[in-house]
Amino acid sequence: MKKIILTLSLLFFLKDVSANDIFENKRIEKINIIFKSQKEYDSKKIISSLKTKKDSLFSQAIFDEDIKMLSKKFEKIEPSIKESEDQLIITIYIYPRKKIAAINFKGNYIFKDKKLLKQLKIKKNEFFNEEKFKKALNNIKDFYIKKGFFESEITYTKKAIKDDKIIIDINVKEGRSGKIKYINFKGFTKKEEKELSSMLYSKKYNIFTSWLTGKGILKKEAVEQDQMTIINYLNNKGYADAKVNIFLKDYEKKRIIFEIVANKGPLYHFGKITFSGNKLFSDKEIKKQILIKEKDIFSPDKIRYSIQSIKDLYGEKGYINTQVINETFLSETKNIYNVHFDIEEGDQFKIGLIHIIGNTHTNANVILRESLLVPGKVFNLKRLKATQKRLENMGYFKDVKVYAVKTKEKNYKDVYIEVTETSTGSANLSAGLSKLNNFFVNFELTERNFNVKGLSSLFSKGTSALRGAGEYAHAKVTVGKKQRSYLLTWMNPYFKDSLWRTGFEISKTFSKLQSKDYKIITYGGSIFASYPITNYFTFGTKYRIRHSVTHLKKAKNPEDVKIEDNYGLISAISYYISYDSTDMPYKPTKGLKSLYETEFSGLGGDFYFFKFNFINSLYIPIWSKGTLKFRADLKFLEPTGQTNRNDLPLSEKFFLGGETSVRGYKPYILGPRRKDKKNDPIGGISSTLLSVEYAQNLIPRIDLFVFFDSGCITKRHFSIPKLNASYGIGTRLELNPNMPITLGYGIPINPDYKGDKQQFFFSFGGQF
Numbered sequence: 001m002k003k004i005i006l007t008l009s010l011l012f013f014l015k016d017v018s019a020n021d022i023f024e025n026k027r028i029e030k031i032n033i034i035f036k037s038q039k040e041y042d043s044k045k046i047i048s049s050l051k052t053k054k055d056s057l058f059s060q061a062i063f064d065e066d067i068k069m070l071s072k073k074f075e076k077i078e079p080s081i082k083e084s085e086d087q088l089i090i091t092i093y094i095y096p097r098k099k100i101a102a103i104n105f106k107g108n109y110i111f112k113d114k115k116l117l118k119q120l121k122i123k124k125n126e127f128f129n130e131e132k133f134k135k136a137l138n139n140i141k142d143f144y145i146k147k148g149f150f151e152s153e154i155t156y157t158k159k160a161i162k163d164d165k166i167i168i169d170i171n172v173k174e175g176r177s178g179k180i181k182y183i184n185f186k187g188f189t190k191k192e193e194k195e196l197s198s199m200l201y202s203k204k205y206n207i208f209t210s211w212l213t214g215k216g217i218l219k220k221e222a223v224e225q226d227q228m229t230i231i232n233y234l235n236n237k238g239y240a241d242a243k244v245n246i247f248l249k250d251y252e253k254k255r256i257i258f259e260i261v262a263n264k265g266p267l268y269h270f271g272k273i274t275f276s277g278n279k280l281f282s283d284k285e286i287k288k289q290i291l292i293k294e295k296d297i298f299s300p301d302k303i304r305y306s307i308q309s310i311k312d313l314y315g316e317k318g319y320i321n322t323q324v325i326n327e328t329f330l331s332e333t334k335n336i337y338n339v340h341f342d343i344e345e346g347d348q349f350k351i352g353l354i355h356i357i358g359n360t361h362t363n364a365n366v367i368l369r370e371s372l373l374v375p376g377k378v379f380n381l382k383r384l385k386a387t388q389k390r391l392e393n394m395g396y397f398k399d400v401k402v403y404a405v406k407t408k409e410k411n412y413k414d415v416y417i418e419v420t421e422t423s424t425g426s427a428n429l430s431a432g433l434s435k436l437n438n439f440f441v442n443f444e445l446t447e448r449n450f451n452v453k454g455l456s457s458l459f460s461k462g463t464s465a466l467r468g469a470g471e472y473a474h475a476k477v478t479v480g481k482k483q484r485s486y487l488l489t490w491m492n493p494y495f496k497d498s499l500w501r502t503g504f505e506i507s508k509t510f511s512k513l514q515s516k517d518y519k520i521i522t523y524g525g526s527i528f529a530s531y532p533i534t535n536y537f538t539f540g541t542k543y544r545i546r547h548s549v550t551h552l553k554k555a556k557n558p559e560d561v562k563i564e565d566n567y568g569l570i571s572a573i574s575y576y577i578s579y580d581s582t583d584m585p586y587k588p589t590k591g592l593k594s595l596y597e598t599e600f601s602g603l604g605g606d607f608y609f610f611k612f613n614f615i616n617s618l619y620i621p622i623w624s625k626g627t628l629k630f631r632a633d634l635k636f637l638e639p640t641g642q643t644n645r646n647d648l649p650l651s652e653k654f655f656l657g658g659e660t661s662v663r664g665y666k667p668y669i670l671g672p673r674r675k676d677k678k679n680d681p682i683g684g685i686s687s688t689l690l691s692v693e694y695a696q697n698l699i700p701r702i703d704l705f706v707f708f709d710s711g712c713i714t715k716r717h718f719s720i721p722k723l724n725a726s727y728g729i730g731t732r733l734e735l736n737p738n739m740p741i742t743l744g745y746g747i748p749i750n751p752d753y754k755g756d757k758q759q760f761f762f763s764f765g766g767q768f
Helices: 002-017 043-049 060-071 113-120 130-146 190-199 220-235 283-289 300-315 364-368 381-393 452-461 558-565
Strands: 027-035 076-084 087-095 099-106 153-161 165-173 179-186 243-251 255-263 269-276 323-330 336-344 350-357 397-406 412-421 425-434 438-450 471-480 483-492 501-511 518-532 537-552 568-580 591-601 609-623 626-639 686-699 702-714 724-734 740-748 760-767
Touching (some): 027 043, 060 087, 099 113, 113 130, 113 165, 130 153, 190 220, 220 243, 220 255, 283 300, 300 336, 381 412, 568 609
Parallel strands (some): 099 165, 269 336, 350 412
Antiparallel strands (some): 397 412, 438 471, 471 483, 483 501, 501 518, 518 537, 537 568, 591 609, 609 626, 626 686, 724 740, 740 760
């Protein structure tokens, strides 16, 4: 507002002096300062602060600076210049800023003045600024809406009083509360009600969850959106004439009833489906591709999808410019819509050159290996769309466009891949708390588009040299009360532009997780490679070398001395095959994950053994918000050669118990123990874990789960003895994607010792 007043004042001034600067360099006879106020001000101070002086020559530029300076101190400035006998008389009218003497609220019954003043964030005795005050008033409006008062109206008036002060009256019309008590459907089937309930933005108010999700509070704009959603839904169920009204009815305790009334009208079906202009494909071939069939229930969406299906059919054969126009004809005697598709096939095109635009960091070959398009081949529209999808899924770009451009060469089109790079590196500091590791801190550095060759030019080109080759690099440091670990990983997902994934890993760990009397130190590394056989099956191999040392606090008896003596080098190679049909990598709801791995240790080193792992997780969706998970892990160690089961280091043995395996038991407590008062676990060579869990999504970011776990650890070869079991309940919360919290309570069914129980379990971690 102040800028507008200043602009108008300057325009007034410029109009007064004309565009020819007729006052420039004329003598200033007098400067008058006139305050538009009841309060007295010292005009001499203002005159002394001006660069424009009496008896000096007038300068337009200097005078502009003076006006701008004054406008920062006062509400409004109006300059005027008059000429008398070739001399200038300057008059400046000043409107002082008004101070807020009081802020009064009227009409607010639900919320007190103090609460509303806190939302306003403007206090008594501040200078009044119209623009700032209007923005502040929106805070109160937003506050009422968030509290559910969808009809609230906030206005204000101001009244001037003496000494350049004003009193502001804020008028509040609170209206009805928009907390939705019930959503009632009229004119719908039970199935339709259920389907629509999940589609609507408006939800029932829940005293336990609405404060977190914001759902259950009526929003005016959402009512229109919901109305259109319902009409579109009914149209696609065959009710082409459907009309929907939404009524808001008062309910007790300041709640409302959200009532949806539908007048569906008659049910329509598809009649004859005809085509014209198609030469490449017959009517029968096209009908196989489209979604609509004669006598099916009428659906506008199915018509739109069918148009795209026809375009895709032609696009697979290189006819990427095919145009399809549809017309619908209502039968005069029946509730039937006949549909006609007019097809303009166009020409067949082949792929010309492939151009890449916008890849400031990512190497061209990294982008091209995701492309399914080959120059010289017949254009395939599905492959073009799939190429764009693959590039989007890489996570290297915030925007991807793949499109065809006509070339000078007849029947050829070049492909342009236009990308906008995004950040692919991250530095994360996370902290957590769990029964397993008490308090811990993680620091991670990750680059998903790494370039290991850039290390040689790091000092000349900077960190940008480390980006662009499509490799994965990850470094992680974990420091906790019971464990310290260091990890460095590098992986190339397309070795030599093939489907082979290769990489290495280097790690070092100091651990007291199994017992505070243990100190297990391991360090080493591995190299690995894998190849996707199909979309679900992957074959892989790994060679690892690790040095392991175990220290025991006050090792006295022969058993403890033997544990400490089991130190040395593990040199092992493994092969595995995995299967993964889950729907998502994080929190899957359906599908199977399975891995079978065989490892042999004895390629040099100090220990000889075979290790067999068979790990399985099955996810079954019970309904849209409920998932049943089955877990079955079998692991076996078989010492061979000069190594027996008592010679194996603790770092290679199996342990179970705690929040990640058999809940309700202490971490790693199951299985064989030391023969002393502390009864610490010493691990085993056979491990079995069986678990079933049902997770119910209550609201976004909050799951409730119940579980039954069982497991056992034994020193026997390929053995599954008595299983220690537990059952319980818990919840998982995600305050944000990087802050998972798990709280639960497990009840052991058959613990070997009373001290094995740890019924309450939790884990908390986050990034900041």
